[in-house]
Amino acid sequence: MNNTETEITDLKTKLISEFQDFEKNLNGEAETTLHFIRKDAFENFKELGFPIKKLEDWKYTNLNPALKQNFIQSFTEYTPALKKEDIEKYLIKNSGINLLVFVNGHFDIGLSHIETKNDKVYIGSFSEGMKDHKDVIEKHFAKIAAYDKNGFVALNTAFAKDGCFIYVKKNYEVKEAVHILNISDAQSESYFSQLRKLVVVEEGGSINIATDYHTIGDQKCFTNAVTEIFCGMNSKVEHYKIQNEGENSYHVGTTQVHQEKDSRFSDTTISWGGAITRNDLNSVFDGTNTECHFYGLYLLTGRQHVDNHTLADHKMPHCYSNELYKGIIDGNATGVFNGKIMVREDAQKTNAYQSNNNILLSDDATIYSKPQLEIFADDVKCSHGATTGQLNPDEMFYLQSRGIGKENARTLLLYAYASDVIDSIKIDELREMVVKKLEMKLK
Amino acid sequence: MGTEVDILEKVTSSDYKYGFVTDVEMDLAPKGLNEDIIRLISKKKNESESMLEWRFKAYRLWLEMKEPKWPNVKYPPIDYNEIIYYAAPTKKKKLNSLDELDPEIKRTYEKLGIPLEEQLILAGVAVDAVMDSVSVATTYKEKLGELGIIFCSMSEALKDHHDLVMKYLGSVVPQTDNFFAALNSAVFTDGSFVYIPKGVRCPMELSTYFRINAENTGQFERTLIVADEGSYVSYLEGCTAPMRDENQLHAAVVELIAMENAEIKYSTVQNWYPGDKEGKGGVYNFVTKRGICAGNNSKISWTQVETGSSITWKYPSVILKGDNSIGEFYSVALTNNMQQADTGTKMMHLGKNTKSRIVSKGISAGKSNNSYRGLVQVSKRAENARNFSQCDSLLMGDRCGAHTFPYFEIKNSSAHVEHEATTSKIGEDIMFYCNQRGISAEDAVALIVNGYAKEVLNQLPMEFAVEAQKLLAISLEGSVG
Numbered sequence: 001m002n003n004t005e006t007e008i009t010d011l012k013t014k015l016i017s018e019f020q021d022f023e024k025n026l027n028g029e030a031e032t033t034l035h036f037i038r039k040d041a042f043e044n045f046k047e048l049g050f051p052i053k054k055l056e057d058w059k060y061t062n063l064n065p066a067l068k069q070n071f072i073q074s075f076t077e078y079t080p081a082l083k084k085e086d087i088e089k090y091l092i093k094n095s096g097i098n099l100l101v102f103v104n105g106h107f108d109i110g111l112s113h114i115e116t117k118n119d120k121v122y123i124g125s126f127s128e129g130m131k132d133h134k135d136v137i138e139k140h141f142a143k144i145a146a147y148d149k150n151g152f153v154a155l156n157t158a159f160a161k162d163g164c165f166i167y168v169k170k171n172y173e174v175k176e177a178v179h180i181l182n183i184s185d186a187q188s189e190s191y192f193s194q195l196r197k198l199v200v201v202e203e204g205g206s207i208n209i210a211t212d213y214h215t216i217g218d219q220k221c222f223t224n225a226v227t228e229i230f231c232g233m234n235s236k237v238e239h240y241k242i243q244n245e246g247e248n249s250y251h252v253g254t255t256q257v258h259q260e261k262d263s264r265f266s267d268t269t270i271s272w273g274g275a276i277t278r279n280d281l282n283s284v285f286d287g288t289n290t291e292c293h294f295y296g297l298y299l300l301t302g303r304q305h306v307d308n309h310t311l312a313d314h315k316m317p318h319c320y321s322n323e324l325y326k327g328i329i330d331g332n333a334t335g336v337f338n339g340k341i342m343v344r345e346d347a348q349k350t351n352a353y354q355s356n357n358n359i360l361l362s363d364d365a366t367i368y369s370k371p372q373l374e375i376f377a378d379d380v381k382c383s384h385g386a387t388t389g390q391l392n393p394d395e396m397f398y399l400q401s402r403g404i405g406k407e408n409a410r411t412l413l414l415y416a417y418a419s420d421v422i423d424s425i426k427i428d429e430l431r432e433m434v435v436k437k438l439e440m441k442l443k
Numbered sequence: 444m445g446t447e448v449d450i451l452e453k454v455t456s457s458d459y460k461y462g463f464v465t466d467v468e469m470d471l472a473p474k475g476l477n478e479d480i481i482r483l484i485s486k487k488k489n490e491s492e493s494m495l496e497w498r499f500k501a502y503r504l505w506l507e508m509k510e511p512k513w514p515n516v517k518y519p520p521i522d523y524n525e526i527i528y529y530a531a532p533t534k535k536k537k538l539n540s541l542d543e544l545d546p547e548i549k550r551t552y553e554k555l556g557i558p559l560e561e562q563l564i565l566a567g568v569a570v571d572a573v574m575d576s577v578s579v580a581t582t583y584k585e586k587l588g589e590l591g592i593i594f595c596s597m598s599e600a601l602k603d604h605h606d607l608v609m610k611y612l613g614s615v616v617p618q619t620d621n622f623f624a625a626l627n628s629a630v631f632t633d634g635s636f637v638y639i640p641k642g643v644r645c646p647m648e649l650s651t652y653f654r655i656n657a658e659n660t661g662q663f664e665r666t667l668i669v670a671d672e673g674s675y676v677s678y679l680e681g682c683t684a685p686m687r688d689e690n691q692l693h694a695a696v697v698e699l700i701a702m703e704n705a706e707i708k709y710s711t712v713q714n715w716y717p718g719d720k721e722g723k724g725g726v727y728n729f730v731t732k733r734g735i736c737a738g739n740n741s742k743i744s745w746t747q748v749e750t751g752s753s754i755t756w757k758y759p760s761v762i763l764k765g766d767n768s769i770g771e772f773y774s775v776a777l778t779n780n781m782q783q784a785d786t787g788t789k790m791m792h793l794g795k796n797t798k799s800r801i802v803s804k805g806i807s808a809g810k811s812n813n814s815y816r817g818l819v820q821v822s823k824r825a826e827n828a829r830n831f832s833q834c835d836s837l838l839m840g841d842r843c844g845a846h847t848f849p850y851f852e853i854k855n856s857s858a859h860v861e862h863e864a865t866t867s868k869i870g871e872d873i874m875f876y877c878n879q880r881g882i883s884a885e886d887a888v889a890l891i892v893n894g895y896a897k898e899v900l901n902q903l904p905m906e907f908a909v910e911a912q913k914l915l916a917i918s919l920e921g922s923v924g
Contacts, residue, residue, distance in 0.1 A: 056513070345841070360856035363823065371862070373847040378838035378868045388853045388860040 011067050012049050015155065015192075016042075018073055022159055025075040033138050041147040041157035048151035060336045060368045061307040066250035066276055069220050071192035073159070078106035081185060082216070087111060090181055090214050094429045098123050098178040100164055103185050104221075105193035107162050120172035122165065126196070129165035136167055140200050144228035145256035150280075152252050156194045156226040163196030168205035168235075177208040177427050182225070184249060187217030195225040199237070203260075206236035210430050213273070215246030225253040231263035233287065238266045240425055242434065245273040247302070254280040261287025261316075268295040268424045270434060271306045272441060282311040285319045285347075296325035297421040299441055300333035300365075307336035312354075314347040323354040326421050328414055330361040340372040341384065347377050354384035359391065359417065411442045472529035478502065481629055484529050488598045488632070491605060501618035501628030508622045514785040515814040515846055516754050518727065526692060528630045528663070587645075593638040594649055597665050600636035608636060611669050615698040615733050615762070623694040623756075624731040627663050631696070634665035639674035639705070648904050650679035664695040670705035672738065677708040679907055691716075693752075695730045703738025703765065708746070710903050712911050715751035722781025725753025732759035736768030736794075744771040745788070746902040748911040753782055758816065760789035763797035763825075770799040773899040777915060778811030778843070787817035787848075792828040792858070801832035804896050807843035814846040821858040828858045836866040837895055889915075 019042055026035065050067055051058040082103055091099065100123065101111040107125040114123055122129055129137060147154040164180055182195055201207055215221060223245070231237050243251055251274045257265055271277050283292050298306045312321035327335045341352045358367045371384040391413050399409035418438055425431040472483055481502055485495040510521070587594050593604060600608050618628040639645055670676050680697075693715070699707050709732075718725025728751075734743040745759040761770030772788040790799035799819065807813040815834045836845035847864050869891055877887035892915055893900070900908050 348841070358853070360853065360858070363854075363856050365856060366854045367851065369851040369853075371847075371849060371864070373836075373845070373864060373866060375836065375838065375846065375866050376842075376844045378841045378843070380838075381865075381867055383863065383865040384847070385864075386849070386851060386860070386862040388851060388858055390856055 011069075011071070015073070016046055018075075019158065022073075022075045022161075026161070034141060037142045038158050038160065041142065041154045044148050045151055045154035045158055048149075048154055050151050057309065057338070060334070061276065061278055061305065063250075063252075063276065063278075066222060069190060069222070071190050071220075071222050073192050073194075074104060074106075075161075078103070078108070078162075080108055080110050082108070082111065082183065084111060086216060087181065087183065090183075090212070092179050092210070092427065092429045092433065094427075096176045097429075098176055100124070100178065100180045102162075102164065102180070102182045102195065104183075104191045105162065105195050107164070115176045116174055120169045121174055122167040123178055124165060126161070126163045126165050126198070129167065133165070133167055136200055137165065137198065140228065140230050141198055142228075144230060144258045145226055145254060150254065152224050153226055153254055156196060156224050156254075159194040160196040160226070163198065166197075166199045166207065166209065168201045168207050170202045170232075171204035173205065174207040177210060177430075179430075180209065180211040182211065182213045182223070184213070184215045184221040184223060184245065185217060186215050186219035186221040186246065186248070188219065190220045190222075192222045193224070195223060197225070197227040199227070199229040199239075201230065201232055201235040201237050203233040204235060205232065208238040208240075208427060210240040210242070210427060212242040213245050213251065215249045215273075218246065218248060220248045220250070221245075222250045223252070225251070227253070227255040229255065229257045229265070231257065231259045231265050233260045234262040235260070236264045238426055239268075240427070240430065241267070241269045241279070243269070243271040243273055243277055243279070244437075245277075247273070247275060249274045251277045253278070255282070257281075257283040257292075259283060259285050259287065259290045259292065262289050263287065264291045266293040266295070266424065268297075268421065269308065270297045270421070271308070272299040272437070274304065274306075276305045278307045278309070280309045282313065283321075284313045285315050285321075288316045288318045290316070291320045292322070293424070294321075294323040294325070295421045295424040297418055298325075298327045298329075298335055299418070299438070300327070300329050300335055301331040301441075302333060303331070304333040305336075306334075307338075309338045309340075311340045311342060312352060314341070314343045314350045314352065317346060317348045317350065319347065319350055321352045321354075324421060325356045326418060327356075327358040327367065328361065328418065329358065329365040329367055332362075332364045334366045334368070336368045337386075338370045338372065339384070340374065341382055343373075343375040343377050343380055343382060345376045348379045350377065350380040350382065352380070352382040356384075356386045357417075358388040359414070360388065361390070407443075411439070414442050415439065471527055474527050475524040476502075476526070476528055476630065480528050484630060484632060487529065488601065490598075490601055493609065494601060497609075497613070497618075498629050501625050502630075504618050505622065505625035505629055508625055510622050514756050515812065515816070515848075516756060516783040516785050518754055518783075521692060521727070523626075529632055590643050590646070591640040592643060592645060593636065595636055597631070597634040597636050597667070600667075604636070604638070607638060607669075608667065611667055611698070611700055612665075613698075615700060615735050616696050616731050621731060623729045624696050627665060627694045627696045627731070631663040631665035634667070634695070636666075637668040637676060637678065639670045639676045641671045642673040643671075644674065645676040648677045648679050650681070663693075666695070666697040667700075668698070668707055668709070669700045670702060670707050670741075672702045673704040674702075675706045677710070677904060679710045679712075679904060681712040681714075681907070691726045693726055693728045693730070697730070697732040697759075699734030699743055701734065701736050701738065701741035701743050701768075704740045705738065706742040706744075707734060708744045709734070709759070710907055711745075711747040711749075712903075712907055712914065713747065713749045713751050713755070714914055716753075717751050717780065717782050718753040720780050722753060725782075726751065728752035728755045728757060730757040732757065733762065734760070734770075735762040736765045736770065736797075738768075739765040739794070740767045741765050742769040742771075744773070744902070746773040746899065747775070747786075748899070748903070748914065749774070749776040749784060749786060750914050752784075755782075755784040755786055757786045758788055760791070761799065762791045762793065763799065764793045766794040767796045768794055769797070772799075772801045772803070773902045774803045775806070775896045775899045775911075775915070776804070776813055777806040778808070778813045780809040780811060782809075782811040784812070785814040785816055787815045787834075789818040790820070790830060792819075792821045792825040792830070795824075795826045796828075797825060798829045799831075801830070801834070802898055803832075803834040804899055805834070805836040805845055806839070806892060806895070807836065807845050808839040810840075810842045812844040812846065814848060815864075816848040818850040818852070819860055819862075820852045821855050821860065823854045825855050826857050828855065828860075830858075830860045832862040834864045835895070836864070837892070838866065838868050
């Protein structure tokens with residue numbers, strides 16, 4: 001035990017000591033407003049460190065095995081190492097799609113392809129975005145995801161450099177979806193990558209964003225992703241996160257959403273890769289009549305561990321939130337669900353619904369589920385439900401009695417079970433990819 | 444809306460109806476907690492050496508422990524050295540019949556609406572009335588004795604049935620369990636002990652009335668119920684405490700043990716002083732209640748109606764160890780003014796084919812906070828475990844809070860676990876329906892709340908159900924949704 005603890009301090013110390021290296025590589029950027037935020041976040045990280053199991057929010061997720069590894073960070077100029085063929089299989093088969101490729105947190109302009117180019121929208125890297133939209137970035141960067149409470153957010157903010165920036169101006173509807181492909185190149189080294197994404201959608205704007213995570217190579221890697229999404233008045237944002245990393249990958253991701261009046265936000269999180277995955281998804285309703293949908297699917301085998309934390313924070317009246325998380329857990333895998341609906345004092349006429357279903361396929365599989373309601377207003381309609389069970393034997397019998405083999409019947413039922421979540425994906429080609437992958441996984 | 448606020452205000456301002464102090468001569472120990480006090484308590488109770496050692500062990504463990512901070516309640520730090528750990532009404536002589544009971548105490552019960560004699564004769568209830576820390580009267584003992592049932596105060600049990608008590612004491616809630624359980628183990632002064640022999644069905648509801656009386660006296664009750672193979676018992680516990688300005692600490696421990704084919708039903712109506720409108724005064728109720736279904740086919744059922752105490756911190760739990768055993772938890776928790784309640788249950792499924800059912804109904808009014816916190820745990824070997832939980836919250840007023848913290852830890856693929864929770868207020872349409880049929884707003888609220896809580900109230904034995912309904916009505920007096 002002691003040994004582990006010292007190791008963790010070591011990774012923390014290592015990361016702390018690397019901050020100066022990082023600063024050196026900023027090339028004159030060290031005096032900007034952004035960098036003051038980084039330094040502040042860095043101080044916060046020094047204090048917060050990595051979360052420990054004693055914290056209620058980390059009760060069921062032990063990161064020690066991940067933090068024991070000797071990870072390296074790279075701050076130097078990125079030299080493209082991957083070729084088009086390497087990433088071909090991960091691409092969404094649609095020519096009208098914006099593709100942004102990040103390798104170990106670095107933007108790879110050669111592999112990326114921006115379809116939508118006009119003065120109403122910016123899709124690209126942080127550093128490019130700073131040229132034209134400095135004011136927007138400074139207004140929102142690190143303002144949505146607070147870095148004074150969560151060590152991972154603080155760490156990410158401190159080292160954030162070459163992230164993704166998407167900016168949609170007033171009343172512009174981005175017809176072409178954005179695909180952000182994050183690749184961990186773990187062919188020779190174990191990288192610790194800090195991925196950062198900032199999405200700002202102004203009043204009446206709309207956009208669909210798909211983010212997926214892959215690993216190339218068998219080395220261990222750690223991804224610490226922070227996404228900030230600002231939904232302006234009456235805007236529409238759809239966000240899909242598909243976590244598809246290798247079996248030696250660790251992933252901690254925080255998505256923080258800020259919703260203004262009349263906005264609509266929808267998120268679908270699918271986790272089926274990685275050794276340990278932690279997804280935090282928080283949406284704050286800062287205007288009346290906002291709407292938000294959270295969909296989640298986790299399909300786990302082997303020794304995988306996935307922890308999903310969500311929060312729908314109702315601050316204003318007349319808001320609606322709906323959440324559906326489904327899990328299929330096999331082998332020795334562990335699933336964790338912690339969903340919270342917070343209804344603040346002023347949030348009258350809130351309508352909130354939350355549901356978490358789990359299917360355990362093996363006796364060594366474990367689920368920890370905690371659907372939580374915290375309500376401070378009286379005129380609200382809030383409910384939640386949670387179930388854990390197995391495939392319905394009646395349904396299995398029905399299918400088998402009609403000549404469908406046991407294996408096929410099982411696949412069919414699990415597919416039907418998962419499709420509620422998958423159907424929430426609005427990009428057809430992406431949905432097809434997900435369905436294919438699901439079918440493969442179920443077999 | 445106007446009437447609603449008016450009536451809620453009326454409720455808020457209604458005085459605690461059971462606030463009075465019985466003037467009985469008291470035997471008090473000095474304030475504070477140390478080994479001498481424990482020795483004094485043990486000596487006063489004529490306890491054995493082994494029991495004293497047991498207390499010391501708990502005390503030493505307690506010194507190492509920290510007060511739990513995780514419950515969703517707020518209160519100023521408690522100074523454990525400002526509490527009197529022993530208070531007993533001075534006994535003049537041993538009582539043979541109820542007539543010899545101190546008239547003051549008798550009157551107290553009458554004010555509470557429990558005429559002891561009447562209950563004895565009419566309802567056939569044996570009452571082991573606990574006045575502060577010493578059991579004053581034990582009734583119907585002989586009749587129960589014929590069946591081999593032991594129903595007596597803990598101190599008597601420690602004298603007369605020493606080995607039996609020592610065998611089970613602390614077996615469900617060990618001294619190490621938590622901060623308040625350790626404190627209780629060190630300083631408990633009295634409580635009840637029930638033993639039902641093999642195959643006996645207890646012919647009457649056993650009941651005990653607890654009452655905190657002396658100022659600054661923590662009430663540290665210890666209850667132990669053992670139901671041997673194939674037996675059945677229904678036990679009632681009810682409490683009301685007089686009005687006091689300083690917070691009184693109550694840290695009781697209840698242990699239930701059900702052997703093969705045995706069934707225990709434990710019902711509580713808790714109506715201690717909740718403090719005034721500003722939250723001043725009131726009882727801190729930090730209770731550890733746990734039962735174990737030790738044998739196959741056994742059953743433990745907890746029913747509670749919680750309306751009192753300024754802070755309630757209580758999780759009656761069941762360890763489902765025997766195969767085919769059943770655990771149940773039915774709860775109505777009502778908070779008003781500045782009251783805080785963090786209550787719920789734990790169902791630990793260990794045996795095969797075990798079942799549990801949780802029904803929790805929270806009602807919050809005023810500026811109160813009401814939390815449900817529950818854990819359903821299915822261990823790896825618990826084949827075919829089944830759980831159903833339902834926790835609903837009813838909010839009255841826009842300054843109160845309702846919270847739900849359900850935990851599920853499932854490690855077996857054959858488990859069926861279901862949970863649902865809703866939060867709402869009394870619908871305007873329902874109120875309108877009642878009003879247009881000539882039911883006043885006030886009556887309508889009482890009707891709706893009683894209907895809302897019916898599922899739980901139905902579980903209570905007759906005598907209690909009536910009292911509980913009265914309590915809900917009093918607590919919400921004049922309230923309109």
